[in-house]
Each structure stands twice: as structure tokens, then as C-alpha cells.
Amino acid sequence: MVFTPPEWVAKLPPIPDHIPIADFVLDERYGRAPLGYSRDPFTCGLTGKTYSALDVVERVDFLSRALANEFDWAPNRGTEWDKVIGVFSLNTIDTLPLAWAVHRLGGLVSPANAAYSVAELTYQLRDAKATSLFTCLPLLKTALEAAAQAGIPRRRVYLLRLPPQIAGDAQPAEFTTVAQLVDRGRSLPRVEKLQWAAGEGSRRTAFLCYSSGTSGLPKGVMISHRNVIANTLQITAFEKDYRDSLRPPGVQSDVTEIALGLLPQSHIYALVVMCHAGPYRGDQVIVLPKFEIESFLAAVQDYRISSLFVVPPIIIAMLRNKKLLEKYNLSSVRSLFSGAAPLGEETARELQEFNPSMIIRQGYGLTETATVVTSTHPTDVLFGSSGVLLPGVEARLVDPEGNEITTLDTPGELIVRSPSVTLGYLHNEKATRETFDKDWMRTGDEIAIRLSPSGNQHVFVVDRIKELIKVKSSSNVLQGHQVAPAELEAHLLTHPFVADCAVIAIPDESAGEVPKAIVSKSSAAGDDDAATIRAIQKHVEDHKARHKWLKGGVRFIDAVPKSPSGKILRRLLRDQEKEARRKAGAKI
Missing domain, CATH: 3.40.50.12780 (ANL, N-terminal domain)
Incomplete structure (x- = not known):
């Protein structure tokens, strides 16, 4: 259906x-x-x-001229895979104009998670075959180490400006900024227009974003120009009637x-x-x-x-x-x-x-x-x-x-x-x-x-x-239940002792897997951890079916590890639990 x-x-x-x-x-x-x-x-x-919107149009134009001159790029020469830039930065007001300038030249942008380590950033730059890297001052040290390991020369590392509250007032003169590229572009000739036939926007990759999923190395997702255009139109059409009603x-x-x-x-x-x-x-x-x-x-x-x-x-x-x-x-x-x-x-x-x-x-x-x-x-x-x-x-x-x-x-x-x-x-x-x-x-x-x-x-x-936790039935081993961590996490967050939490599966001899809660305590929780744990477990037992009870226990943690987009890093928590069981002599 x-x-x-x-x-x-x-x-x-x-x-x-x-x-x-x-x-x-x-x-x-x-x-x-x-x-x-x-x-x-x-x-x-x-x-x-x-x-202003008109300013952005102008800045994209000037920036595309400067990039064409800096990298010897031409819009209708080569493919997007010959024109790959990496972006490793906190949010700035110039990040998207930079991307659009690259797209105007027929190039490709690979944005990287600002929380990446040197090894993680190096992997993405190598996999994407980026030839330059745009970063910001707070991330410059990591960016330079990763660029060097990925074969990107130091002169091909550029800076996106951040507010002084974040980056400070000093900007190292060694590195060209995007603002300086825009200024250079003012005096350079305009670049020719991309000459694309019908269907080219569906085949050309615009963004290469890396998706880690739940296992293995991150995978580079090839996002076409038409993909982004389509979703923009989908969102716009879906909400237009409501927005019109506000007029x-x-x-x-x-x-x-x-x-x-x-x-x-x-x-x-x-x-x-x-x-x-x-x-x-x-x-x-x-x-x-x-x-x-x-x-x-x-x-x-x-x-x-x-x-x-x-x-x-x-x-x-x-x-x-x-x-x-x-x-x-x-x-x-x-x-x-x-x-x-x-x-x-x-x-x-x-x-x-x-x-x-x-x-x-x-x-x-x-x-x-x-x-x-x-x-x-x-x-x-x-x-x-x-x-x-x-x-x-x-x-x-x-x-x-x-x-x-x-x-x-x-x-x-x-x-x-x-x-x-x-x-x-x-x-x-x-x-x-x-x-x-x-x-x-x-x-x-x-x-x-x-x-x-x-x-x-x-x-x-x-x-x-x-991520689903598979709990075997105690009455019939051929039957079982699936427990969704997200359901238990949402319920746990309603308890006053829980500031944040994650639920993972841990091995159990009779049930196969059982839920365990990893909890960051709120200020309302007292010093008696045993009493806090029992209160949290009872909160689940009073409202959820038996197979959803926290039979794996509760562990306290200062902060639940999450990605910048808010996803719980359950794989990291599972690895921590596995190591703890190994040290305790339990079967892994």
C-alpha cells in the first residue's frame, strides 16, 4: 500500500x-x-x-569571481568533483553565500560537523577529495592538522569570520578571509553563466553531507541541486496556506x-x-x-x-x-x-x-x-x-x-x-x-x-x-517485545529528578536484552543515589508495561553525549557499558 x-x-x-x-x-x-x-x-x-537580499546576490557574484580566480575554476569546465571545498565552521552569516558562489561555478560543498576531531575531519576531507578548507578561528588548530593530513596545503585554508564574542578581535593575517575574497572579486571580471541542459540539476551533486547512521564509518550522501530545490518547494507549498492566513x-x-x-x-x-x-x-x-x-x-x-x-x-x-x-x-x-x-x-x-x-x-x-x-x-x-x-x-x-x-x-x-x-x-x-x-x-x-x-x-x-531493544517473553522464549528507547526517554524526562537521559540495551541471560537508563540528574535529585534510582525505576513501572521496565538498571552521568543536531550518541554509551562489563569480568 x-x-x-x-x-x-x-x-x-x-x-x-x-x-x-x-x-x-x-x-x-x-x-x-x-x-x-x-x-x-x-x-x-x-x-x-x-x-540585505540584494547585498547577498552581490556578494555571491563577487565571491564566485574571486573563487574562480583563486582556484582557476570555470563554470563550464570539468565537473563538480574537480571543484570540492570543505567547510568546517561554527555558524556564520557568510557560510551559505560561500556555498552558493561555489555552486555558481559548478562546484561542490562538503560541510563537516564542527565537533569533529582531527581524525574525523581528515577522513571526510580525504573521502570527498576536497582541495581547500574554509574554517573559523576557534576551529583553526583542528582544521590545520586535518588539512595537512588530507593533503590540503596551508595556503588553501581560509577563514569565515565569527563575532568577536566567539573568535576574539585578532585575526591571523596569514589566512585569507571570505570577506577579503568578496573584496577581491569586486575588481574581477564576471564569471560566465552555467550552461546546463535539462536534467543536469538532478545529476549534479551540490552538497556532500556525511551521515554516520548507527554503525560503520560516516557515509558521504550525494545531494543534488534538484534535491534541495525540490524540498524547498515542498516545504513552501505545504505551509503557504497557513502563512497566507497570517496576512x-x-x-x-x-x-x-x-x-x-x-x-x-x-x-x-x-x-x-x-x-x-x-x-x-x-x-x-x-x-x-x-x-x-x-x-x-x-x-x-x-x-x-x-x-x-x-x-x-x-x-x-x-x-x-x-x-x-x-x-x-x-x-x-x-x-x-x-x-x-x-x-x-x-x-x-x-x-x-x-x-x-x-x-x-x-x-x-x-x-x-x-x-x-x-x-x-x-x-x-x-x-x-x-x-x-x-x-x-x-x-x-x-x-x-x-x-x-x-x-x-x-x-x-x-x-x-x-x-x-x-x-x-x-x-x-x-x-x-x-x-x-x-x-x-x-x-x-x-x-x-x-x-x-x-x-x-x-x-x-x-x-x-x-536501536530497538528486543526483550524476550518470560513465558514463551519464541515470543518477544520491542522496546523503543525514544519512548522511555520521553517518559523519563517527565520525572523531576531527570535533567536528561538515554536508554540503551544491555545483554541479559534470560531476556536477551533489557533497557538500561543513563541519566543526568537534575538539581531536584538528592544525594541518596539509591533512592533516586528507585524513584526513577518506579516512575517507569507505574506507567509502562513490564517488558519496558528498567531491568538493566540506572547509571548516572554528568552529561548525555549528543551530536550537535541533538541525536543521542547511543553507540558511545553502549561501548562504555561493554567496557564496564568487560572490566567487571562479565561475558561481553
Whole structure:
């Protein structure tokens, strides 16, 4: 059975496939909000430094000239694989103009996680065959070591400027900055226009983003120009009716938003939703280099941010600091959108109780779908749900044997077809064959489709299939239960003693696997750890079925390890548990 978006979801308009992303985002002929009426696309939330939409068009032009001169690139010579740059930086207001300048030259951008070690960054630079690296001052030491190991000369390392609050005032003169490249480009001749035939945008890789999944080395996901353009149009079409409803009577221009740009620009969520769909619709993105709760709240207050794009750990931090939140004027916020990791129903309800006027939404997507597959429509909110399918998306569910699931509320692996599904993995044909089948993509996520009170088919993400805890039945070893860590984590977060948590599987002789909670205690927890552990376990036992009880115990930790996008690093926690069992003499 193929599931499709509800009938009321707007249809997807034609997707241009003969232009680079830069033309689509910056040229009014392709449907973007009029440049003269758009808000400033990117504004620094710490300093207020900003560029208008017309300024960005000019800067991209000048920067493309400078890059063509610096690297001897020509738009219609060679392929994107001859023009690969790496970007290893905290968020800046110049990161996307840099990417668009590279795209205008027919090149490719490989953004790297700002939390990477030297070894991790080296692997990505080598795998992508990057010939230059753009970084920022706080990450320069790591960047230089990785560049050297990847064969990138020191003269091909460039700096993106950060606010002095983050980078300080001193900038080493040895390294050319993006701002200096823009200035150089002013006096250089314009570059020729890319001459692409129909279909070229579908075949050309624009971004090479690395997705680690749950095992193995990170895989380079080849994201085409058309993939990003398609998802931008999908998001725009899906939300247009609601945004139009906000327009005051007599106003002809489109409604624009002021959005939070805090999530890492290297992550597909921020890269597409905020950094492409936002500017295309004429929105302003308030860029923050990293999460710090007071600078985050100050930016919301000072810039009158209306749309918060966050991940569950930020929501948890907000709920654990309610008194601090009350010190700031957050009345401008109309909606909060959570993604990158599941947001539990309990957490969403707690946030709604704190701020009843805010629309709390959730979406689902992957790097391999670049990015959004489902989203909560502002008029059809269902807590715990990741919303409905976007325009142009089709979905199927299959059981572990590969049989098609045709009934509602029956979990299975989600398989999707969408114009935003990417080209596959670089240098990994085996993984590509296993994940991509013609137009369909296996997500590796177990989901269920349930009807909302309004009768719409909503997608509920259970968890990654590889993360599910398989607990054998005590009465019949041939039967068993699957426990979703995300469900237990969402429930644990409602206990006052829990500031943050993760749930993992540990081996058990009779049950095969049982859940264990890794907990960061809140200030409400006392000094009696044994009593705290018992209270946490009882919280689960009072509300969950027996096979979901924390029979693996509870371990306390200072901070739950997470990626910059908010995903729990369960593999690291499992490795820690395995090592602890080994030292204790237990069977691994």
C-alpha cells in the first residue's frame, strides 16, 4: 500500500532541474520572494551585522569571481568533483553565500560537523577529495592538522569570520578571509553563466553531507541541486496556506518570518529548512554560532523571532530553566518546530502548558531525503506525531520479512519516494544498493501511521530499527517485545529528578536484552543515589508495561553525549557499558 499526503495538502509545483541552487534561491524568475521585499536573509544574532537580499546576490557574484580566480575554476569546465571545498565552521552569516558562489561555478560543498576531531575531519576531507578548507578561528588548530593530513596545503585554508564574542578581535593575517575574497572579486571580471541542459540539476551533486547512521564509518550522501530545490518547494507549498492566513487584510506581499538559525549549518535540517527554504520565502534567519541558553533567549527577545527551529535537547533545556525563560520577552514566538530526533508527547505537552499560545510542531527526515519527509501542519497538531507527508512524497511500510503493511497503527520500516531523495553514497555501492532502490529509499526507521482526530494520516516515529531493544517473553522464549528507547526517554524526562537521559540495551541471560537508563540528574535529585534510582525505576513501572521496565538498571552521568543536531550518541554509551562489563569480568 502506498500512503500519500492528505487531499488538502497543496500540490507540488514543477521542479526546475536545469539550474544550480544559487540561481533558484537568488533569482526571482524561479518563484522566490521578491528580493526588494524580502527580509535580510542572514543576520548575526550576537552583533546585528546583516546583509540585505540584494547585498547577498552581490556578494555571491563577487565571491564566485574571486573563487574562480583563486582556484582557476570555470563554470563550464570539468565537473563538480574537480571543484570540492570543505567547510568546517561554527555558524556564520557568510557560510551559505560561500556555498552558493561555489555552486555558481559548478562546484561542490562538503560541510563537516564542527565537533569533529582531527581524525574525523581528515577522513571526510580525504573521502570527498576536497582541495581547500574554509574554517573559523576557534576551529583553526583542528582544521590545520586535518588539512595537512588530507593533503590540503596551508595556503588553501581560509577563514569565515565569527563575532568577536566567539573568535576574539585578532585575526591571523596569514589566512585569507571570505570577506577579503568578496573584496577581491569586486575588481574581477564576471564569471560566465552555467550552461546546463535539462536534467543536469538532478545529476549534479551540490552538497556532500556525511551521515554516520548507527554503525560503520560516516557515509558521504550525494545531494543534488534538484534535491534541495525540490524540498524547498515542498516545504513552501505545504505551509503557504497557513502563512497566507497570517496576512493582514489589504496586504498583497507574502508574509515573512524571522527564524532562529541556531542549529548547525552543516546538518541537513538547518541546511535545507532554515538556510534555503527561509531565504527563498523571504524570511530572515538570525544566526547564532552555537547554543548558549541566555544568548539564545536574548536573540529571540531582541530580534522578535517568530519561528524557533530547535532539537529536543534545546526544548529540554528550556523546560529545565523556566524561571530564566520568564525573564525574557518571548511573546513574538508563534511556532516552535522540532526535528533531528523524536520529540516525545510528554515533553511537547509540558512545553505547551508553559506557553499555551505557541504552536508546537515536529518533522521527520534524513540526510538521505534532503531533508523533510513529514511535517506537522500548524492547523493539525498532534503531539508525538511527526505530522503528515509533504507534497510529492509517497510512503510504504514493510515488516521484517519485507511484506507490505496495509493497515493503520501497525509499525514497520518506512520506505519513501520523493524528489528530494538523494543520489546515493559516495564510494559505497553496497550501502547505496541496500538503501536506494530506484526511486525508493529505505529509511531504517520503524514508524506507524495513525489517524489524527481530524482524520488525517499522521506519521509516528518509533525509533531506529537498529536501536530497538528486543526483550524476550518470560513465558514463551519464541515470543518477544520491542522496546523503543525514544519512548522511555520521553517518559523519563517527565520525572523531576531527570535533567536528561538515554536508554540503551544491555545483554541479559534470560531476556536477551533489557533497557538500561543513563541519566543526568537534575538539581531536584538528592544525594541518596539509591533512592533516586528507585524513584526513577518506579516512575517507569507505574506507567509502562513490564517488558519496558528498567531491568538493566540506572547509571548516572554528568552529561548525555549528543551530536550537535541533538541525536543521542547511543553507540558511545553502549561501548562504555561493554567496557564496564568487560572490566567487571562479565561475558561481553
